[in-house]
Amino acid sequence: MIITLTGFMGCGKTSTGRALGALLSWGVIDLDAAVESRAAKTVAEIFVQEGEGGFRALEKEVLAEVLSRKDDNLVLSLGGGTIKDRDNLALVKRSSKCIYLRAPASSLAEWLSEDMAEKSRPLLSRGAGVSLESHIASMLKEREPYYLAAADGIVDVDGLDYDETALRIRKMLSI
Numbered sequence: 001m002i003i004t005l006t007g008f009m010g011c012g013k014t015s016t017g018r019a020l021g022a023l024l025s026w027g028v029i030d031l032d033a034a035v036e037s038r039a040a041k042t043v044a045e046i047f048v049q050e051g052e053g054g055f056r057a058l059e060k061e062v063l064a065e066v067l068s069r070k071d072d073n074l075v076l077s078l079g080g081g082t083i084k085d086r087d088n089l090a091l092v093k094r095s096s097k098c099i100y101l102r103a104p105a106s107s108l109a110e111w112l113s114e115d116m117a118e119k120s121r122p123l124l125s126r127g128a129g130v131s132l133e134s135h136i137a138s139m140l141k142e143r144e145p146y147y148l149a150a151a152d153g154i155v156d157v158d159g160l161d162y163d164e165t166a167l168r169i170r171k172m173l174s175i
């Protein structure tokens with residue numbers, strides 16, 4: 001079985017994936033890290049050098065390879081925009097049990113504010129005078145229908161630590 005974790009950037013997909021993998025004694029893959037490994041560049045570098053389109057093409061390729069592992073028990077943390085692509089969404093639905101880690105824009109803005117200083121999340125760049133929270137709220141409004149379409153279950157992560165989130169996922173999936 002493959003469990004995929006989806007949700008907006010900063011909701012804890014990577015850390016929850018590690019916690020869930022440890023809880024279940026399963027392998028864990030972070031899709032962004034796998035893309036970085038394949039490209040030998042950071043996500044931010046890929047965006048600068050190849051644009052979002054170049055990143056998404058590589059992401060799609062790596063996702064298909066990971067989800068083709070039918071014999072593995074695996075936790076896969078998706079990128080925040082992975083399932084905006086209809087083919088990716090269909091592949092995730094067909095090949096895994098997908099859990100949406102949901103959080104409100106206000107919490108996401110708080111959690112991501114440190115990342116902004118590091119410029120590690122290119123899609124969080126915004127125009128002057130636009131608050132991080134309102135930018136996230138706008139992106140979340142666009143992305144949430146995709147998260148919901150992919151989801152076999154939803155965990156509201158606000159107020160939970162990664163281990164608590166992992167336990168809720170295990171219970172939800174009865175594993």
